[in-house]
Amino acid sequence: MINHQPIEKIQQKAKTNGNQTNKLERINNQPGDEMLLERPQNQIQEEEFLIRPTEMSDLEKAVELFNVCSLHMIGKKEASLTDVRSEWLLPQFDLERATRIVLIPEGKVVGYIEVWDIDRTPVRVWVWGRVHPDYEGRGIGTNLMKWAEERARQAxxxxxxxxxxxxxxxxxxxYEAAHELFRDRGMKTIRHFYTMATELDSLPEKPQWPDGLHVRxxxxxxxIRDVIWVIRDAFKDHWGYVEQPFEEEYQRWxxxxxxxxxxxxxxWFLALDGDEIAGISLCEEKSSEDPNMGWVNVLGVRRPWRKRGLGLALLQHSFREFYSRGKHRAGLGVDAS
Known part of the structure; x- marks a missing residue:
């Protein structure tokens, strides 16, 4: 659980329109392996679009699409070959069954969607997709979402x-185009999240650790097993938490x-009270969209140690390490609710 202590100079960087959600009902439809996208009735299109399962050979073109889209939406690239490859190679993620990619006849990738239902009890199915900004309004997003809904019902x-x-x-x-698409599919906004960032103009203040605690x-x-256990304990009262079998989670990590x-x-910093881990800050030297910004990927404090300034101390410790490595900014994501 993120410890919501005030952080000097931390600012709102970008607000994400959180989770859009739609309740799924049981149906018998099964997605096909390949199909032509439906055309909007009120538009004439010059191309035919082909939708098919994604293949590993599509990786570079897919990442190129993701970054074209993020540059259009937020002015920065958000995807890397390494990150996307690692997701596609996850043993539980069946690329053929879980994704669809959209191409024009010349082979250019103009759309993509993926459905994540790999948990043992997949009560929340995550859907993520992109449509090339030059090809919006042609039915690609609508058809991809229709496929995703059918695929998600399998959960x-x-x-x-x-x-x-x-x-x-x-x-x-x-990004109103995405909001409109979600609304058209019967989804509603249920949560908001922020990406926060702070400038590291000078060495951040030295952390004041609660009595009896130290960091290493x-x-x-x-x-890794200990870290996973701490995360499960720290986030078990967080919105949307659903505990999954430990060993499966461990293998994914x-x-x-x-x-x-x-x-x-x-x-990766552990705050300890004796031999017991009280909190963690798991960081990366750079964010996916800014090589000059250190990134706090997971910040968690277990309930018995909350409201003692441990979350702030972990952040300060992390920021000082970023600064020592020449980073000019630090960022993290937070639940705005």
Whole structure:
């Protein structure tokens, strides 16, 4: 759980229009492997668009699309080959079943969508997609969302009958095209999140650790299990938390840190009370969109140690480390609710 202590000079950087959600009902429709997109009745199109399952050979073109879209929406690139490849290679993520990619006859990628329902009990199905800004308004987003809804309904059979399954997605608050698409599909806004950033003009203030607590780095993969346990304990009362089998979560963590070139154990900080971990700050030397900004990926304080300034101390410690590495900014994401 993020400890909401005031942080000097921290500013709103970008507001995301949180999670859009839609309740799913049981149906028998199954998505096809390949289909032509429907055309809006009131528009004439010069091209035919082909939608098919994504392949690993599409990686570079897909990442190019993601960055064209993020440059259009927020003025910065947000995707890297390494990050996307590591997600596509996750053993539980079936690229053929979980994604669709849209191409024009020349082979250019103009649309993409992915459906995440890999949890053992997938009551919240996450959908993420992009449409090339030059091809908006031609039915690509609508057809991709229709496919995603059908695909997401498959999660219903994986959960007990008394549980509700929702499909969730998100968008930048300033990007009305996405909001309109979500509304047209019957979705509603339920949550807002912020990306926060602060300038590191000078060495940040030295942290004041609560009595009896000290900080050190993680000791490699041997402590990954301990870190996961702390995160589960710290975030179990957070919105949307659904506990999954520990061993499955552990294997996913190992996959991502072994495939992530940004993983740096010298930037994973553990605050300890004796031998017990009270809080964590798991950082990356640079964010996906700004190489000069250090990024706090996970900040968590367990309930018995909250309201003692530990969250602030972990942030200050992390910011000082960023500054020592020549970073001019620091950022993190927070739940605005």
């Amino acid at each position: 219903i059979d994986k959960v007990p009958a008394d549980l509700q399954v929702t499909m969730q997605s998100g968008s930048f608050s300033t 780095n993680i000791r490699g993969e041997a402590e 190992l996959h991502f840190i072994r495939h992530d070139d940004k993983y740096d154990p010298s930037l």
